[in-house]
Amino acid sequence: MNELTELLSELVRVPSVGGTAQEAGIQTMLADWMRDEGLEVDLWELPLAKLTALPAFPGMEVPRDRAYGLVGRLPGTGGGQSLMFNGHVDVVPPGNLSAWADDPFSGRVEGDRVYGRGACDMKGGLVAALLAVRELKRARPRGDVLVACVVGEEDGGVGTYGLLERGWRADACVIPEPTGLAVVPANAGALTFRLRVTGSSTHAARRTGGVSAVEKFLPVFAALRELEADRNRDVDPLMRAWDTPYALEIGTVHAGDWSSSVPGELVAEGRYGVALDETPQQAKAALEAAVAAACAADPWLAEHPVTVEWWGGQFVPARNPNPALTDALVAATGVTPEQWGAPYGSDLRLLAAAGIPTVQYGPGAIELAHAPDEYVPISEVSAASATLARLAATHCA
The missing domain is CATH 3.40.630.10 (Zn peptidases)
Incomplete structure (x- = not known):
């Protein structure tokens, strides 16, 4: 010993x-x-x-x-x-x-x-x-x-x-x-992704003249939480030991470049669980569809849709x-x-x-x-x- x-x-x-x-x-x-x-x-x-x-x-x-x-x-x-x-x-x-x-x-x-x-x-x-x-x-x-x-x-x-x-x-x-x-x-698998949210920058004292990328990220984040819940409702018996076996989390968020400016861009990176027997392509399509739906429901995001990038480690189940x-x-x-x-x-x-x-x-x-x-x-x-x-x-x- x-x-x-x-x-x-x-x-x-x-x-x-x-x-x-x-x-x-x-x-x-x-x-x-x-x-x-x-x-x-x-x-x-x-x-x-x-x-x-x-x-x-x-x-x-x-x-x-x-x-x-x-x-x-x-x-x-x-x-x-x-x-x-x-x-x-x-x-x-x-x-x-x-x-x-x-x-x-x-x-x-x-x-x-x-x-x-x-x-x-x-x-x-x-x-x-x-x-x-x-x-x-x-x-x-x-x-x-x-x-x-x-x-x-x-x-x-x-x-x-x-x-x-x-x-x-x-x-x-x-x-x-x-x-x-x-x-x-x-x-389970795991994919690394990056979201880019576009806003419109201006002086914070006149914030209503701009569009905050932070504010526009909020409905996208809510949509991702809904997606996570949907993907964890009916799981393989091997995965039932966990309350959220296919977790989806935003790990980093970076927005703006000056404290007294409306942030014109937000970049968020996260980790996305892939279900057993699911292909990475299927998982990616589900997340991209959720982001697209959130954008379609917001007039600004409908004109300036959030982009999704797949990068870093790609773990298949x-x-x-x-x-x-x-x-x-x-x-x-x-x-x-x-x-x-x-x-x-x-x-x-x-x-x-x-x-x-x-x-x-x-x-x-x-x-x-x-x-x-x-x-x-x-x-x-x-x-x-x-x-x-x-x-x-x-x-x-």
Whole structure:
């Protein structure tokens, strides 16, 4: 347990925010750990220019000059099925530092918890996978066991996309994302969008002579809330664990350029949930229609319609295509875990699209991810690691 805690704290202390030098640097650290453990290591620089130009590239929301892929391989003795553990090393920014009780990257250990940005999402799960592979060195299953450490999961999936483009495959995959030790065989999708609202600027002292873009955004925002409600009334049984499995939220709003002027433009960016078995094209059409209807009902917006742009990470929904993997993972837990579909996008959709049956299972509560004072229970990391080792011993035998 001490070794688990030390490794997890060490990784949390690396501020591997997406797009930073530390996102690349942590891959080198992990490659060294793998080599010390006797794994075969493939560490390579991702060909970003080539990847981003491919038609199926899943999008990227932060600039990267350099990024690395990393796979550690425990070779099997021959004849068994292979299994991949896929974990992302990038974390989201800590946000408002005053909301944290401590340094966001402290890796502080308190009781059964390791605190810090990324502890839950998902360095705890990554450590569970690494220590599972270490445990498997004694048993040496017949099939290969892989640990893929990927970058850019939080903003599109460039790491896993690059992993697949390099040719890495497995017969099955587990992503140890924070699921609270529930088994998650499906993900909703998520699209990133941008709205541009046009107003007419003038001096604020004579505001009635202008048209506020902020005011004209309000009916559009109301229409989006109505759209969200409609899309969450009748959902797939896997998604009924959530009150709003296909959430639609405006994350940023920027308007105007001077405090005493009527704002002539507003730009809003948001995140839009895509339902299981829905195509991104269908989801986009629904949002664009809702925006168009709101514009048609307003004389100004009818003449100056809001534009919709689709940019950044584009997460399609996905299901594990092989129920046998889900059943095997459930059996490996040794209990009767909860099963549900995740309301967020993940790299599951890229792996499943490549023909690799994939399920999520890992330590930590998703509610703690991206939040101040993020933490992961050490006991859950240990339990997840034991489950992954048991699954690999059976699957790869």
